[in-house]
Amino acid sequence: MAAISNAFVKYFVPRHFRFEALVALRHLSTGGGQTILTVSAVATGVIIVVFITSLIFGLQDMLTEILTDAIPHLTITVEEPEPRTLQQVSGGIEGPASSRIEQQAPKLKFIDNWPQVVETVRSLPNVRAVSAAVSGQVFASKGANTIGVSLIGADPDKQDVISPVTPNLLGGRYLGLASDEIVIDAQLAQDMNVSTGERVRISSGTGASDSFTIAGIYSRGQGPGGAAYVTLRTGQSLLGYGTSVNVVNVKLIDIYNADTVADSIMALLPYEAKSWTREFPEFLTSLQAQSASAYLIAVFSLVASGFAIAAVLIVSVLQKSKQIGILKSMGARGRQVMIIFLLEGFGVAIVGSTLGAILGSLIVYLIGLIERPATTAGQDPERLFPVRFLPLYIGLSMMAAILSTVIASVLPARRAANMNPVDVMR
Amino acid sequence: MNIKDRSITTSNNARAARLPPVVVETRGLRKTYFGKIDVPVLFGIDLQIRAEEFVAVVGQSGSGKSTLLNILGALDSPTAGTVLINGVDISELDSDGLARLRSAEVGFIFQQHYLLDEFTCLENVLMPITIRHGDVTDEDRSRMTRLLERVGLGDQINKTPDEMSGGQNQRCAVVRALANSPRIILADEPTGNLDSRSGEEVFNLMREMNRESGVAFVMITHDDRLARAADRILLIEDGLVHEISREEHRRRTADSLLT
Structure with a gap:
């Protein structure tokens, strides 16, 4: 493991960051349960986001398909003039006139x-x-x-x-x-x-x-x-x-x-062209509410996993405070120490989000296979969960997880950078 | 200036030229820890450490030995006075500048070895070079390997600290302190956690490095035998530094044993 991380640092990390990358990778590769815990927190966040978005947007797709599959998306008809009172008609009769509006016959x-x-x-x-x-x-x-x-x-x-x-x-x-x-x-x-x-x-x-x-x-x-x-x-x-x-x-x-x-x-x-969205505005509103729910759940999941990661990284910084002290005594600058912990967060984010995306996609795929009998006789069985595989949302959830993890690691990293070696080694 | 004065000056200059250069100097160094109660520790210390010197610092617990050592190594800052490391006034440097100065000019050895648990013995001794240059060359690697072999750790280079004995770890820490060829190594009770045999081994190793490379050593110790083996003995007492002879140190040790 050490040889792999050394080779990775040597061939893929710019010389300027090799010290930081070397220490960060070694922390992660030897971190055992702590590394597994942080990676799992990120992966869980991504799995939840991938699953929820697949389910909710899949459900939306299904509802939209049910509604719009059987109907035209646009209908072009002759415009039906709105009945108006005589006063509203230009060049209409002068003098007293009825203001009653008669609905015209079809x-x-x-x-x-x-x-x-x-x-x-x-x-x-x-x-x-x-x-x-x-x-x-x-x-x-x-x-x-x-x-x-x-x-x-x-x-x-x-x-x-x-x-x-x-x-x-x-x-x-x-x-x-x-x-x-x-x-x-x-x-x-x-x-x-x-x-x-x-x-x-x-x-x-x-x-x-x-x-x-x-x-x-x-x-x-x-x-x-x-x-x-x-x-x-x-x-x-x-x-x-x-x-x-x-x-x-x-x-x-x-x-x-x-x-x-x-x-x-x-x-x-x-002629008058009516779109399905204007015909069924309530349906659109409900779709938007569902989308908002999906986004909210996604945000809460990522924030929750971000807090979990921040907590674990803070504990890690405290555990490694003596090590931070010795690195500083050897000439490591505060910025270098901060980068070590940010890289750790980034490493956790990359591994966790990739793992989460793979597992999330697998769960979505497996759940999509579950069927229930058709509601109408003679028709094919329907999917129990109308999930939809959304590569864009998987990519976005990975990016959001990476971002939230890196943000979560800023606080512990700053704490590490500001540690006074004399205090921690006393 | 008459001929006599000129000849005296020339003679002084010649003597100064023969003396090794000053690597660390303090002028009126004071240190107070501020808190609910302010605790003054060092009261105006004037001190010069020259290259090739091996200086022992003795004194009672809490007398300020470690504080002095941390300030001499730019790990801590003085409350007042001047500290020059290789001629550089540390008060003029920001934290990055101090870190660079430590990296280039200072090596530390602590009572605990403080090797990084995740790294092997060789990786640990290469760490100061990695910090300073971002990478190590094959030449660095072979130089440090040779050094480890010399101190009897040739067969331990791929072992992690938990796979080595306390003495081996401390020898590894000594080699690590030498990695960037510093001008001064500051050792805070480096043998304090070792048995007498391992402690002696580590001390002899430091003394050997001091004689060979000319790097100055300042070592805090409670071991009287080791203190008397140093070139100079500095006693910290009542916040001041006194240079004492080996005889005086022996006498003071004997007195303290009697009381």
Whole structure:
């Protein structure tokens, strides 16, 4: 061990610091339980940080994925004008007028030039997929059983990227959907007591009605309320949109940058673009609260390990006070003595944080392997702990641990540097 | 100046030229420990230690021997007066300057060997060189190895202090004090923890080094035989230093035994 530390000092440490590095390394390599204790304190701090950040950010990812996987990240629709009083309308009538605001009745809002809109949005950065769609409320009936359902008409290839159906199919297919075929939610299938291959009748508010073969049944595990999917052309025909659509859905690469893309779209096109983050602000707030908790736990862990290290190093300085005295009597300067103890802290930090990062990653990996049965029948088992391997956070936690350990060793190092050799050797 | 005066001056200069140079000098050195009660220890000491000298310092416990030694080695500072180490006034140096001065000019030997437990005998004796230069050369290593072999530690160079006897450790500490070829070595009861045989070995070793290299030794001792083997004996009494002859030392020792 001594030979290794000597060789390390000789070949890797500048001549200027060889004395300090030699003594520090020897202290650490012969420190036994004390060295193990300090290294363990740093490693434990890093393990906690790696585990907590992996778990919390993994959980956030899972929640975000659950929310955003099934929904478009951006929806482009015709802007619905806010009702205003007559006084607010420029050039409106003069004289007494009612200030009562009447909510306008829902009406069809057409995006006629949707191919152009799709083309424009597709050319923007951070856009993964764009899909024009029609959506509306219809009635699905089988015999005397009639149930209200949301209908989405879209090109299956594109819709599968926006709100994936195929991965959630319990039976049948979605891709290659024919104009007289429909894919319905498992809950609706259960309520209507139908299965793949059977036919259902779909009637819209415009009076259009047609019979469809159930090509597939899907479940996203989110309970009732799942939409029914038909082709774009069929949807347009059923909901009375002609060749127009009422929504253009967008899927992004970086979902947290949705607001910027939405703003760009609104600057380019006369439509309203709503990002998922603006649709669900509470969700973002809860994510931020979770992140804050993770950071707080990380800080407390590192501070706690920092205190532990400072305590052990102070004891070490006291134990070595006679040695410090003799080094000073031999001509060691206060600065050199301080560097010895700072290097000790640094050595502990490097070894401890590396060990912590390796063990923390291993724990995260092993915990990620634990599974629990799927909540929805037919789906794959889910991970019990939705941990996420985060190299950036592992690196950051290592750096933070190194920093906190070195800071923790400043006090003992200064104490050692200021020791009066006459006092300690008396 | 007449011819007679000139001849006297020339004669004095010739005598001065023959004397070894002064390595440590104190003028009016005073030391008081300040606290709830101020304790004066040294009251104006004028002293010169020359190269090649072996000086024994004797005196009762608490008389200020160690205090004097620490000040002579720039480990402690005087309350008043001047201390010159190789002509350098230590009061003009900051703590780094004092450390550099100690490194270059002074060697210490203590009652306990104070070798570093984590290092081998050879590494311990190389430590002052490492502190001073940041590294040791092959030449340093072979020089110190030869020195260890000379003092009978040739087969102990790779052993740590806990693997060696007290006498061996103290011999190692003597060699360590010589590492940077200092002008003066200050030994605070270097044989105090050793049996009489080991103590004599260590003393003979110091005396040998003193004669060979010309390094001055100032040794505090309670051993009367060792004190009388020194070139000069300084007695510290009532905060003052008196140079006494071997006979007077013998007489004082005998008196103290009778009382």
